[in-house]
Amino acid sequence: MPQPAKIAPMSKRSNHNDTPYAPDVAERETADDGFSRGWGAHFQPSEAYVVDCHVHLSDKTKDVAARAVREYFDRLDAWRLRRIIAMDGRPETLEAFSELAREDDRFCWMIWPRHDEPDVDFVDKAIEAGACGVKLHNAPVLTKGDDCKVWLSADWRPVFDHLSAAKLPVLWHVTQRHTASPYTGGGLQSYWTEAWAKGLTCTNQNLLDVFLEVCSRWPDIPFIGAHQLHVGFDKLDELLPKHPNLHIDTSCGCFVRWGDRLYKTDRQRGRKFFCRHAERILFGTDCGIGVEATQEYVFQAFLGHLRYVRQLRLPDEVLQRVSHGNAEQLCKLSALDEKRKGNVRP
Numbered sequence: 001m002p003q004p005a006k007i008a009p010m011s012k013r014s015n016h017n018d019t020p021y022a023p024d025v026a027e028r029e030t031a032d033d034g035f036s037r038g039w040g041a042h043f044q045p046s047e048a049y050v051v052d053c054h055v056h057l058s059d060k061t062k063d064v065a066a067r068a069v070r071e072y073f074d075r076l077d078a079w080r081l082r083r084i085i086a087m088d089g090r091p092e093t094l095e096a097f098s099e100l101a102r103e104d105d106r107f108c109w110m111i112w113p114r115h116d117e118p119d120v121d122f123v124d125k126a127i128e129a130g131a132c133g134v135k136l137h138n139a140p141v142l143t144k145g146d147d148c149k150v151w152l153s154a155d156w157r158p159v160f161d162h163l164s165a166a167k168l169p170v171l172w173h174v175t176q177r178h179t180a181s182p183y184t185g186g187g188l189q190s191y192w193t194e195a196w197a198k199g200l201t202c203t204n205q206n207l208l209d210v211f212l213e214v215c216s217r218w219p220d221i222p223f224i225g226a227h228q229l230h231v232g233f234d235k236l237d238e239l240l241p242k243h244p245n246l247h248i249d250t251s252c253g254c255f256v257r258w259g260d261r262l263y264k265t266d267r268q269r270g271r272k273f274f275c276r277h278a279e280r281i282l283f284g285t286d287c288g289i290g291v292e293a294t295q296e297y298v299f300q301a302f303l304g305h306l307r308y309v310r311q312l313r314l315p316d317e318v319l320q321r322v323s324h325g326n327a328e329q330l331c332k333l334s335a336l337d338e339k340r341k342g343n344v345r346p
Helices: 023-027 062-079 094-103 120-129 139-143 148-152 157-166 192-197 204-217 226-230 233-242 264-276 296-311 316-330
Strands: 050-057 081-089 107-111 134-137 170-173 223-225 246-249 287-289
Touching (some): 062 081, 062 094, 139 192, 170 226, 204 226, 226 233, 233 246, 233 264, 264 296, 264 316
Parallel strands (some): 081 107
């Protein structure tokens, strides 16, 4: 297994002011006796590359999946996407995904066991085959009308024990908003309508409480709450300090549509949150790709998430952590080179 990227601790003297500049701007002040001082003085920090920790791949065979990955990167390489972590590892895709990851370092993968499939043997095989984590989703719990406490059952204990020993992350879709989200295309009462039809009475708070209990029972597992757990920054400000192994991804909520700019108050609030919790946030999009599935909608979804992060005007060290460093550290991925195809990049 490759050695995970080593991420330096956040500096106590970080320049977290409102208008940070790229590190090379300061270097030109003294390099070559200041010969190029002032050249490119407006340059802002830019991500060295992007690791998307939350992607779905619909193609199940190795050759077709490889084609989908190539086509995706052919478009988004110019936007510094360098690696994706696909969520759809299943027993039937384990061999294909493992082989693809060995051949193409842009592709990594997690397994996705359902709530009623706590299979320790599958977890062992997946880890041996190179899986970098596990995806869990509460949607089937809701749509089947099952007990939301299933994750605390004796059947799931050995699975979490294995992941704890391996210190591999769990990316978990825990809760689901009741409201629609027209801005991002999210439907009204997704999953809940089916749950209520089956008589399920659990609430988002119940789902969150079970998740946080799992976080507490297995402190050596890094847990990543998908979609910011569908809660705001104020509540996350309370949860993150209480649970040192809790992280979030940027998918769905941290999004700006083409042509929009964050309002000043929202940018300031988001920037303070990202700087305060820089070691706990991973870039993710929840994009779904595939040979037949990848359309302009998907590319715009990726760019909308990147646009949000860019508009926060983050300091360089925070930007590098969020864009790739945290994902590499938690998923035990090697750092990648920063070699680019062109001189001028988006």
